[in-house]
Amino acid sequence: MATRARRGSGRPTLADVASRAGVGTITVSRALRDPERVSSELRERIAVAIDALGYVLNPNARALASARADVIGVLIPSLTNNVFAEVLRGIHDGLGDSALQIQFGNTHYCVDEEERLLRVFLGQRPAALIVSGIDQLPATRRLLETAGCPVVQIMETGPNPIDLMVGFSHFDGGRQATEHLLQVGCRRIGFLGARMDPRSQRRLAGYRSALHSAGTVEELLITTTPSPSSVSMGAYLFRQALSKSPDLDGVVCNNDDLALGVLFECNRQGISVPQRVCIVGYNDLEMMAVAYPSLTSVRTPRYEVGRQAIAMIRAALSGERPELAVVDLGFELKVRESTTRRQPKERIAGLSAPALQ
Amino acid sequence: MATRARRGSGRPTLADVASRAGVGTITVSRALRDPERVSSELRERIAVAIDALGYVLNPNARALASARADVIGVLIPSLTNNVFAEVLRGIHDGLGDSALQIQFGNTHYCVDEEERLLRVFLGQRPAALIVSGIDQLPATRRLLETAGCPVVQIMETGPNPIDLMVGFSHFDGGRQATEHLLQVGCRRIGFLGARMDPRSQRRLAGYRSALHSAGTVEELLITTTPSPSSVSMGAYLFRQALSKSPDLDGVVCNNDDLALGVLFECNRQGISVPQRVCIVGYNDLEMMAVAYPSLTSVRTPRYEVGRQAIAMIRAALSGERPELAVVDLGFELKVRESTTRRQPKERIAGLSAPALQ
DNA sequence: CACAAAAATGGTAGCGCTACCAAGGGTTAT
DNA sequence: ATAACCCTTGGTAGCGCTACCATTTTTGTG
Structure with missing residues (x-):
């Protein structure tokens, strides 16, 4: 019998919502990800069920199933440096209501630490990556080029962007x-x-x-x-x-x-x-x-650098491929x-x- | 036939490591989490296989299977305030070599935003939570009390800690x-x-x-x-x-x-x-x-507050229940x-x- | 040396979600 | 009327790991 105690968290799952709303699980999943593709009637029933159960989507399960996490990895060299604190603020504000989360790493101005952290981040299959500067180690650069997600180099502009770039000279x-x-x-x-x-x-x-x-x-x-x-x-x-x-x-x-x-x-x-x-x-x-x-x-427009980086990432994630891969915000x-x-x-x-x- | 393209990330999995090392998957899992419980011979074979394949553990799969993420949620009110930037630095430095990651949220000094972010964090079943101050909304406080993980209130001391507390008066x-x-x-x-x-x-x-x-x-x-x-x-x-x-x-x-x-x-x-x-x-x-x-x-000892908070969390996660739940670091x-x-x-x-x- | 206890190892069934395919019903074109 | 297409919905098989047993091997004890 399936009466054995549940192994999981004990919290409502997508399947619970589905059975309460009288629909299939996949329909609930779709209603959450792409509401347009579900009829307004079912959408309403699902919303009621979610509310009644206090359902919260499990981001780990989503990331596992879709092989893609809604996480943006951010590598900056310092936290005490006011300048990077403001970049981070711009990044956070740029997220707005999107479901993206920031995972951030402090490289302490050390390129080896940068590479180490990058490997940790890549393990999560991030939705995008933001790195500071244009002086990555060759191996780091290769990792970024094959990351399979948008990569933004921030705070500087220069030749040969890995992917996207926002900064100034x-x-x-x-x-x-x-x-x-x-x-x-x-x-x-x-x-x-x-x-x-x-x-x-x-x-x-x-x-x-x-x-x-x-x-x-x-x-x-x-x-x-x-x-x-x-x-x-x-x-x-x-x-x-x-x-x-x-x-x-x-x-x-x-x-x-x-x-x-x-x-x-x-x-x-x-x-x-x-x-x-x-x-x-x-x-x-x-x-x-x-x-x-x-x-x-x-x-220097550091807050704007953060905002712009996120704007470019969001555009790239929704399929737009900008002709302007390098943005110089000036000073x-x-x-x-x-x-x-x-x-x-x-x-x-x-x-x-x-x-x- | 199982020759259809893999749906996943295409990267090596724990099972790949296991078959290469000639052991069961669960043994590899154990070797990673608790090496003491695996004989040194197998440990060595597994290490070689991991190295050869360039294996990186998938944290999402781990979190899903164990219903627990190695993530500490940190809620602070501001990023531009130097004081909190230093707390964050202390938190990061306190992590050292542990596998814990920081997921952090900026409440902008707003208690409603604090509650909203807390709900997002709780969706990931974090390993621990750090919140700023002692003036949470009643509903927020209830969420924290039932979070099922260590909770540290930082930057202040006061009566009735939710769980742990590090700060000063x-x-x-x-x-x-x-x-x-x-x-x-x-x-x-x-x-x-x-x-x-x-x-x-x-x-x-x-x-x-x-x-x-x-x-x-x-x-x-x-x-x-x-x-x-x-x-x-x-x-x-x-x-x-x-x-x-x-x-x-x-x-x-x-x-x-x-x-x-x-x-x-x-x-x-x-x-x-x-x-x-x-x-x-x-x-x-x-x-x-x-x-x-x-x-x-x-x-004020803000860097130390961050370090101490992580130290208390790590102690709590390894089962130690300190008699000193409230630490006043003075000024x-x-x-x-x-x-x-x-x-x-x-x-x-x-x-x-x-x-x- | 028998037997219990502990240590080492493995099989399997999920965790909660999404990709992939399939099916039903409605609309339009022929 | 039939074919050809939508659009909406659902079933099912994983994603890569760990919890929960079961099994085998080693060690300790009288």
Whole structure:
């Protein structure tokens, strides 16, 4: 007899709903996945049964049967970095009412960890994958190419996308920040960088390129560390830079935390900003506009990157194959007090990068 | 004939591993879950077969068969709030090499959203649940009580835990911050608060309690907003507070973003800190120690909260039932320049809350 | 050395869903 | 009227794993 205790969870199943509604299980399954294909009458009866039983679909059973989970794997390098927290927020908001879930992994800026996590994710046959940056290991790249699902590389644009791509150019950002300092009259422009992940490296390359065009590259002016970025690291790097080149009159910071640290250190040492030293940050966190003096920064659309990545994934999952596989969301130099010297006429026009190039 | 194309993923299954190793499927399953129970010889043969085939276990099939997923559901109210980003980091680091995965949901400080997400999570029969705070809706609480898995309430301690609890007292933190300002001689102490979620409310209650003991509560000194917290909001609330009470000589801030905004606004208006106004923040983010002047703040162990929550879950999952279901990790008032007036002898001792009470 | 107890291994029947096929009834074209 | 197509609905056989036994082998004990 089948009276033995059920092995399962004891919760109502699709079959329970079906028998209560007086229909076949497959009809309930269809009503859930594609209501259009079930007559409105049955749809109604099924809805009532689901409600009465408090039925919740078992995602594991669905994933097993369809060999496909409604999970998007997201690999980002850091959680404490505000920038990625905002990307994640954009991703979550982009999901809206879809049934997709986020499974996310922290690579700690380590490519081996990235590959390990990717293998774990692939084990679940995710609906899509989001990875940060364009510098995957060759083996990781191969795994992604054969993943059999949409893959989005975020935060950067570059040649040879694995599949889809949303981001902006860090090289151009670093270059434009540096050109701005040149325009406001700085002649001894330093670069401060922490962590120095590939995106930081490209910002530094942009800095070099700008100074190269101006004919004044000098390695001594570059101060970096592999250590994580922080406000105190900004202060520390600035002290280092000053001791190497006391005539420093501008600094391009790898990110806003460093820039804030530089500002605090200037306050502490009585160095006037922007009169003696101009400061440019990167990302334009909310605090930059409120700081005193307010801080110039390169505004990056990180929240939008997250939203756009999900939008592209949802489009791809519903069969649309966009001609635009690479989306450059651009950036915008926000000029503020930290780089505004005496003559306010020296305003620069046309600094915004194009949106959705 | 069974020559029809396989419906599944096309990847090797446990049965493939078993036949290659010349053992039963269940033995492979055991070798994976509980290696101790399989002889070392078979274990070795199985390991070789797994390696040769590149086998990866299908977590969906496991979850379906065992009616239990290796997933911990985490509900937190915000992603942009640095504090919760660090809790998440602690949670991730706490997982270490365990097979557990994190599935996380952003409640946006909304109790209805919390309940909705909880229902989604429960559909997967998670191994454990982590929720923020102690102010769940009655229905949510009932769902959690009958979840059939460990449940940890984090970030706060209080009476009647649902199951486990890790946090600290926000009331005491707010109270101690306020008492500190009283001790350094402030007489017109304001409170600035944004968002005003339940934890903020309790910090405010602590502020009230301290001033009540000193006999000087005054509602006019309290300035709050339901809007999200930000640095610019700190500057804005401070301007508001000043216009209501121009004789303000100290502010207790609901969090560090607000405190930083206050500092910038003081700089902008030429209000000297700490001579004319003392500032206390809450959480002690990294920047507080570097700011100029450096900012006093209540240090909260948010990373540790995440780690401890996972430690308790792992203990519970391996059958240990701790006598200590509620862990108070305490906090510590970090006194810095923003509240250090002329006489440095006025140092306060014994301000640290106990760790692991 | 007999016998019980424990340890190691395997067979099989699900877990709850969906892919695949088939069938019934209605509509339109011929 | 017949054929050719919808559209709607259902039966059934898995998806890849583990729970629950059953069986065999090893070990311990008087």
